[in-house]
Amino acid sequence: MKIVLTCGDVNGIGLETLLKSADVMSSSLYFKDTEFYLSCNTQSLLEYAKKIGYDIEILNERVIVSDHYMKILECDNYSPVHFGKVTRNAGSLSVESLEKAIVHTLNHKFDALVTLPISKESAYLAGFKYPGQTEMLAEKSKVASPLMILFKDDLRVALATIHEPLRTVPDLITKEKLTALINQFNNSLKIDFGIDKPKIAVLGLNPHAGENGKIGMEENTIISVALEQLKTEGVLVHGPYPADGFFAHGDYRNFDGIVAMYHDQGLVPLKLLAHGTGVNFTAGLPVVRTSPDHGTAYGISGKGIASPDSLIAALISAVKIVKARKNHKN
Template sequence: MERNNRKPVVGITQGDGNGIGYEVIIKALSDPRSLESFTPVIYGSSKVFGFYRKLIHNLDQMDTYVIQNASEAKPKRINILNCLPDNVYVEPGQSTPEAARSAITSLERAVADIKKGDIDVLVTAPINKKAMDAEGFGNTGHTEYLQKEFNAEDVLMFMVSESLKISVVTGHVPLKDVPTLVTEDKIVNKLRLMSESLRRDFGVVAPKIAVLGLNPHCGDGGLLGDEELKTIIPAVRRANDEGILAFGPYSPDGYFGLGHYSRFDATLAMYHDQGLAPFKAIAFQDGVNFTAGLPVVRTSPDHGTAFEMAGRDLADPQSMKSAIYTAIDIFRNRIAYDRLQAGKLGK
């Protein structure tokens, strides 16, 4: 069957098995109608799945199928790919080396399968970055790991929802390092990635992107910092010269406080919390973390492991649901966009 005419195969990593990953995955897949539009493959353990399944109340029967390879996945089933040892141990709410190693194994297996084409998109459940680093993961997060795995020159941590799309120039770095890492070239590169992703992944014909300042009040003409004058404004002008509809810089407090973000297709912030704090305040329930710039589609819920509520049937699955369906939408948008571009070249 032609790739875009069949149900997408959605690979879902378990994340940290002691967090809320399994709970939000199970709840997100609990409605059997969801299996009419895609085929899920969970990378983890049928034993751990069963453990969390019993802790969740008011669930109907779930049609699961245990597999050893993604190519064995059955439609209309929740496929569980056993890639962890049979004696895997679960301690809800605890950070353990075993859980970190299991998260790494789950991710590595899923990435290997998406490279082979056995799954169509990748959805990653939350991980404990510190615990994984202690076990030799060697990356500060999913985004950095995937960039290396796919040899991507640059990638974009793109937080998306119905009401707001936002990305950052600098990601998981200490705040003290941000001013030196915010360069004109980096801003322009991020704007290129954003513009291309909005066109190809989200179907925006002529995307308009707002750029935020770094300093309070955008530096007040240099009084509170000169990064806007020396770096950000020149970057916006360079992007404009390339045909990118970038505007700014805007002062973040007024920009979000007055709802100006609704006038743009996306927003580029300078550092992690400048962008993610307002995003989670505005769109936490249905927010999705999407990695733009990769040759494959990867999304994730916009929340963490939430150890404090693990195993207590308290986790809200809405962000996981949004991550799954956003990945499917992007996958289909890319097929349509690429076909359109190929058609134009063929004329």
């Protein structure tokens, strides 16, 4: 199996977490037959490692860290490393790294893509035109509606809307979109996670799930209608549930997947419960893509204190999902 990683924003913690993951990548049985590639600029990588006190070597287009090596997919854009700073150079390198990794993965050179976090502000300075990496992946893959799933073990949260301003969310929740999204989630739970009969919970949009129309009508006129249709199609779907009580009372433990109406509704509780080991997975793509559940973390970049746990989980998950898809085909 071949996995390519992007370098993300070189002014953030991404490459630090990668260097810290090297021992696990070389010793874990999960990666027994796995080759790793890094889409990066060699000069930037060497500079980054030196600044955080890592002794690495570049030899024959490979980066050697301790006893582990990764092959380099060389990027042309060099970015000086300025920890915690928004720079156009860092944005240019992060975008080139992502584009190069996507193209090669879509051309079947790699089995999976793991993306390190970018700074959207830096990327925008370099001409990046997408709300996030997920949307760029979708366009390059010619997929109209990718599904963002964040998970930790058996807790899996899918988002009905992703990077949208909160004021626009209600208008984006329609019966048609919701039924399509839940069907997509249901299929991903079967194909990517190997769950034969997934049980899915759906959260309400409004506080208290609308209290039967007293605090909003979307639950009655859109969400419940979509769920009833899905039930007639054989989907094991339940809700809508008030989001606060659903997580506070531990109801999430009774389901294989949870659909949240907007970004923070689903990701705040997931990240609290994941304790820094959550994984972001983009379902609905022809390729497997995972990433750690954190951002560039400029506030701690360059200090040597970033945890690699989420990246390690993302790498292990990429391997598992590739294998799950192959098992499903067979």
